[in-house]
Amino acid sequence: MKPFATNRDHLKNPTTLIKISALLLATVSFFYLGKRFSEDGYKQLAFFSSENSIPEVLISPNSNKTFNLSSIIPPNRTEIETSAAATLPVPSLVTVTETEADPPPIPSKTYATVTQPIPSAVTETKANPPPPSPIPSPPPPDPIRTFGVLDANGVMSDDFEVGEVEEESIEESGNKTEIVELRNDVVSTKPRVRVKKFAMCRESMREYIPCLDNVNAIKKLRSIERGEKFERHCPERGKGLNCLVPSPKGYRQPIPWPISRDEVWFSNVPHTRLVEDKGGQNWISRDKRDKSKFKFPGGGTQFIHGADQYLDQISKMVSDITFGKRIRVALDVGCGVASFGAYLLSRNVLTMSVAPKDVHENQIQFALERGVPAMVAAFATRRLLYPSQAFDLIHCSRCRINWTRDDGILLLEINRMLRAGGYFAWAAQPVYKHEAALEEQWTEMLNLTTNLCWKLVKKEGYIAIWQKPLNNNCYLSREAGTKPPLCDESDDPDNVWYTNLKPCISRIPENGSGGNVPSWPARLHTPPDRLQTITFDSYIARKELFKAESKFWNEIIGGYVRALKWRKMKLRNVLDMRAGFGGFAAALNDHKLDCWVLSVVPVSGPNTLPVIYDRGLLGVMHDWCEPFDTYPRTYDFLHASGLFSVERKRCEMSTILLEMDRILRPGGRAYIRDSIDVMDEIQEITKAMGWRTSLRDTSEGPHSSYRILTCEKRLPRA
Numbered sequence: 001m002k003p004f005a006t007n008r009d010h011l012k013n014p015t016t017l018i019k020i021s022a023l024l025l026a027t028v029s030f031f032y033l034g035k036r037f038s039e040d041g042y043k044q045l046a047f048f049s050s051e052n053s054i055p056e057v058l059i060s061p062n063s064n065k066t067f068n069l070s071s072i073i074p075p076n077r078t079e080i081e082t083s084a085a086a087t088l089p090v091p092s093l094v095t096v097t098e099t100e101a102d103p104p105p106i107p108s109k110t111y112a113t114v115t116q117p118i119p120s121a122v123t124e125t126k127a128n129p130p131p132p133s134p135i136p137s138p139p140p141p142d143p144i145r146t147f148g149v150l151d152a153n154g155v156m157s158d159d160f161e162v163g164e165v166e167e168e169s170i171e172e173s174g175n176k177t178e179i180v181e182l183r184n185d186v187v188s189t190k191p192r193v194r195v196k197k198f199a200m201c202r203e204s205m206r207e208y209i210p211c212l213d214n215v216n217a218i219k220k221l222r223s224i225e226r227g228e229k230f231e232r233h234c235p236e237r238g239k240g241l242n243c244l245v246p247s248p249k250g251y252r253q254p255i256p257w258p259i260s261r262d263e264v265w266f267s268n269v270p271h272t273r274l275v276e277d278k279g280g281q282n283w284i285s286r287d288k289r290d291k292s293k294f295k296f297p298g299g300g301t302q303f304i305h306g307a308d309q310y311l312d313q314i315s316k317m318v319s320d321i322t323f324g325k326r327i328r329v330a331l332d333v334g335c336g337v338a339s340f341g342a343y344l345l346s347r348n349v350l351t352m353s354v355a356p357k358d359v360h361e362n363q364i365q366f367a368l369e370r371g372v373p374a375m376v377a378a379f380a381t382r383r384l385l386y387p388s389q390a391f392d393l394i395h396c397s398r399c400r401i402n403w404t405r406d407d408g409i410l411l412l413e414i415n416r417m418l419r420a421g422g423y424f425a426w427a428a429q430p431v432y433k434h435e436a437a438l439e440e441q442w443t444e445m446l447n448l449t450t451n452l453c454w455k456l457v458k459k460e461g462y463i464a465i466w467q468k469p470l471n472n473n474c475y476l477s478r479e480a481g482t483k484p485p486l487c488d489e490s491d492d493p494d495n496v497w498y499t500n501l502k503p504c505i506s507r508i509p510e511n512g513s514g515g516n517v518p519s520w521p522a523r524l525h526t527p528p529d530r531l532q533t534i535t536f537d538s539y540i541a542r543k544e545l546f547k548a549e550s551k552f553w554n555e556i557i558g559g560y561v562r563a564l565k566w567r568k569m570k571l572r573n574v575l576d577m578r579a580g581f582g583g584f585a586a587a588l589n590d591h592k593l594d595c596w597v598l599s600v601v602p603v604s605g606p607n608t609l610p611v612i613y614d615r616g617l618l619g620v621m622h623d624w625c626e627p628f629d630t631y632p633r634t635y636d637f638l639h640a641s642g643l644f645s646v647e648r649k650r651c652e653m654s655t656i657l658l659e660m661d662r663i664l665r666p667g668g669r670a671y672i673r674d675s676i677d678v679m680d681e682i683q684e685i686t687k688a689m690g691w692r693t694s695l696r697d698t699s700e701g702p703h704s705s706y707r708i709l710t711c712e713k714r715l716p717r718a
Helices: 007-011 014-039 075-080 215-219 273-281 307-317 339-347 363-370 405-417 436-451 529-533 542-563 583-590 609-614 653-663 676-688
Strands: 066-068 087-089 178-184 191-197 263-265 293-295 329-333 350-355 374-376 391-397 418-427 455-460 463-467 573-576 596-602 618-622 635-641 664-675 692-697 706-712
Touching: 191 676, 263 363, 307 339, 307 455, 307 463, 329 339, 339 350, 339 363, 350 363, 363 374, 391 405, 405 418, 405 436, 529 542, 529 609, 542 583, 573 583, 583 596, 596 609, 609 618, 635 653, 653 664, 653 676, 664 676, 676 692, 676 706
Parallel strands: 329 350, 329 391, 350 374, 391 418, 573 596, 573 635, 596 618, 635 664
Antiparallel strands: 066 087, 178 191, 263 293, 418 463, 455 463, 664 706, 692 706
16 A cells, blocks of 8 residues: 655645646736726726725616606505606616615505605616716705695695684684594595594583574574474584583582482583572472582472372373383473473383473473483474384373364374373363363363374363274274374374374274283383384394394393493483394393483484384484484483494494584493494594593404494593
8 A cells, every 4th residue: 555645745746836826827817807897997896895985886778767656666655655756867776785675664644755766776787888987976856845645546635625613613722623634434435534633612502402503594494483493403414513512610420310310410500590480380499508409399380299199190090000010101291300200210111201492491401410311302393203102101291282283283293102092191271270261272172182082081180181092993983074184004104204294193003013012021022013014124033133132232231230340330311322123221121220221213224113112112213414302411321333334324423423422421431332444433533532442342252343442421620
């Protein structure tokens, strides 16, 4: 075996020496060539660059051309374009060895300011190009500053409107509605104003009811002799309330029920007119020693010794008038401060107390402050907003209504709303006084009620009580030509929204539906016969829908009671803004929460009002794109389930929410249960109104398409 050669032996090898010499020659040659090319301006070898050298630029052949950049910018960046930067010169193209990460996207719905031209990201090279002579880089253009509003296509525009703000609704120059931007609505393509903060209305609007205080519309009425000025005359769409109705100075959290039946804070309803006019009739009084409260002795014009004694007298006159059993839902016409309805509550009777906003304009406000169901309503030229056969008992005590005028058209409206077999109680001077004019009025009333086939059941003292028939037999057996006639079979007695009074007798259904409801409390969960008359798309039996809704809300309210401590909430006056069959109100009753519920049936959906009343509950028809007929600060709790996802197709959501703020008491709460896609806008508006809100998952969990927004209206600062 040969030994390994040493390093010295390799160096003596001629072949090895030749290879080393060739390598050194090649290295020197490449070094020389690289140095020469670098001096000629071709910076191809990065290791010859110097930290102090000034980078030179390769001029693009497109340097003197212009291009439309909007075609090459990705869609998510179009929101920062401006019309002024639609065509910009392409700047010189720089060859770099590193690339920067894309900048983060600019948030949408903001004003954009463009201050620099957008650089191109293209590097162009050619094989063996002729070396051009160096030229200086062009000076940078002046910064482009454009301000405006981005439209749906991401194009900046200064053509926009903020909207009108009524100057008279602003009390101080610092109290203004702050409008921050416009954007497209989810459903509509028209721009929408996003309000950062709503201003307070002027102080004189503390008791403002938009549809009843529309002075300009009332001035244009051709006649007011039939009470037209007390009916609804709403502002035009888009010209309604755009500010927050203020509370009276010194407003306090209302006195809780049942103490509120007998006393309320003076500062919450600071009006003494009724004390001056009706103090001697035991309506209302103000203690001379404690002037901080109004007191309600429980009397009325026709029952100055108290409502309890008066109710006892009525039930003794007619044995079938069993309060809390056969008589469950009542209507008190010309109610005063609603002592009749207040004392019926302890007998398991719900009474809708109604009166116009007339010379005694605050009587309904006092009733609601007491915690008694009440609405502003007038017997004038239109139907009241309640269904046919709604009330088991209708009561009028010195209600100042001429029932026999215009061939008895107002009593025909009473007949429409009175349940078959129900009772009408009239306490008035013509019943018991023997003056010639009053006796003539009594005779006219007797003739009219006879033609209506009403039976005078009892006349005692100053009270007369009639009963409506159970069917149409009496009407059909009358002599030909007897007035008033029966209504046509095509007439819908449940069509009440802006419907004029009709001089005819509403027919009773041949199957007896409406007049054959069970006694309370069985009627609450018994599917009524009139359930089959409701017009809506249904793929399962209506009775199954009825039971399913009741079960659903019973479980939901049970969860609210356990998790959200509803028993500790001071619930009294509750408004369900989209009531369906009344399952929400029924669930509150089942869980024995000491409150009453007014179930609202929107005009945009099926008319379920007859079912609600057949269950023994209170309800009313309404269009939530218009204001509600009640005073400000009259409800403790507002419930809106699925309302906004339906009504936003018809009007602005801010219209509904501002109305909710008007009628909600300071310290009151609202629960909005709706789809996710409307919640962002609702939260924006409620924040602008100053409400405290919290978005919660439903019982279906975080993946449900619905959410619950719990809201609280703040008490005014002292």
